[in-house]
Amino acid sequence: MTHDVIVVGGSYAGMAAALQLLRARRRVLVVDAGQRRNRRATASHGFLGHDGRDPAWIANVARSQLERYPTLSWIEGTAVAAAGAADAFTVTTGEGTGHRARRLLLALGVSDALPEVPGLAERWGRSVFHCPYCHGYELDRGAIGVIATGPMSLHQARLLPEWGRVTLLCNGALDPDPATESELSARGVAIERAPVARIEGHADVVLADGRRLGFAGLFTASRTAPASDLAGQLGCALMDTPMGTQIETRDNRETTVAGVFACGDAARVPHSVTLAVGDGAWAGAQVHQSLVFPPAPSPTPASPAGG
Template identity: 35%
Template sequence: MANHTNFDVIIIGGSYAGLSAAMALGRSLRNVLIIDNGMPCNRQTPHSHNFITHDGEKPEVIAEKAKAQVLKYDTVQFHEGLAVSGNNMEDGFTINTEAGEKFVGKKIIFATGLQDIMPEIKGFAACWGISVVHCPYCHGYELRGKKTGLMANGERALHLGALVNNLTDNLTILTSAKAEFTEEQREKLKRHNIRVIEKKITEVAHEGGNIKEVIFEDGDKMDFDALYAAIPFKKQVDIPLALGCELTEDEYIKVDSFQKTSVYGVFACGDNSGMRSVANAVATGNMAGAMANSELTSEQF
């Protein structure tokens, strides 16, 4: 629980990106509040990969260790709650929580991640992050050589298919609708022995989140060991928009190379503004924290 309401920086989101930003700020003696509701998007994922020194570790173990290290800095506080609204002020910002609390910060860092929108397919959500995954960099090595399906269509399927094809020679694209490929793209898929199934998927049969087979609307079934899925996502909170932050065409928060948004004093890092990975979240969080401190320093020195 926060013991006061005014801070140099308020960080919304207390997973990898938010904690990384907080460490940079805590080491500069900035008064920081992290607001987090304890619902990271990778909470079902059993192991984190492609993050050097932590390869294969459980995501919650990395987060717990990071939180313990960050909170050793006396000027950093962690507040369990859900930020629901915010306002611009002349010399900072206000953030309001679901519980009715109000906090004031000179700078704001959004480290809120993203919320995946699950398709209405029985069993899909239970497998998400376990055997139904989104990223070959995060999961591909462990799924190498396995019988693999890919739920996507059109250009997105070609992009993912090329990456996954390097990891297995047993790949099938499941469009769940009429395939949207040009003749040239179909030739490329055929050349790499990638099948295309256009039938609608109604169920992902599994045991404890481990996929067994895909069941189609017509009753046909196909067994798979793993499934990649390109599914849509949405922002965890709408506060960036309320503060005036611009978005990219892909609905990420628009930032520059220093994690600065289009609104002075507001930064964004982690999944909400770019590549979705633990390593990227930590790197961009560190940058956001350093740049927020740099702005504060310029204003005060």
């Protein structure tokens, strides 16, 4: 069987895209490894109609709604290989089974490269965050620490005073010059240059000199990359952004490889559930239209006159 579209990734962007395709009565296969980026979070904020909901609940309800459409197939597993060209793609799962499709949509999500601070990874999504619009309000104007990773941390430190009293923990990743210090001071940001030894409790930062700083929450700018190498296998171009590496796409979410589309966190910045859902819905519609209105073949070059 050849599906119209295989969607690799069944989180928010992938399901939003699949919904548009299913409603166009297309045969859609979703391959999902079950690794939502926000799987450790207990609440999703800023998503209209679902503010404060458990993100797992949102995902489960969405899947149940997709399953009402008879042209959906769903595989719980990992896509380990992809190859082919438009109208003749093959995606192979970890079990070794190949699945064929006319189009591919990569909703791969991203992996986060976090600072190597003991105790940080265990608190990621619970008391250590990356997006103030998703988590800042719940800190109730309390003390906020920014663990620096690079230039994006300065942006976080400048922005976060909207949500509380901010301390920029340079941790060897930044050394603000006097002009930057003055700018941060004007925003009420304190600067701490002592290295971070570890994180304990809810969000207590223990410095290398033994001091302990208590915070309502911590923010850090992770470096992101697509959570799978499928885009690279297919020959899709990648691009660097201030937040990490993402799949390069055009406005219609098609990659540099004809017939391969990408959406969600792996193909856009910044990242949030709301933006992922919107991006997925747009991508799904664009994939459908590529099936309805395939590109015209390139004209054959005329033979040069001669004789």
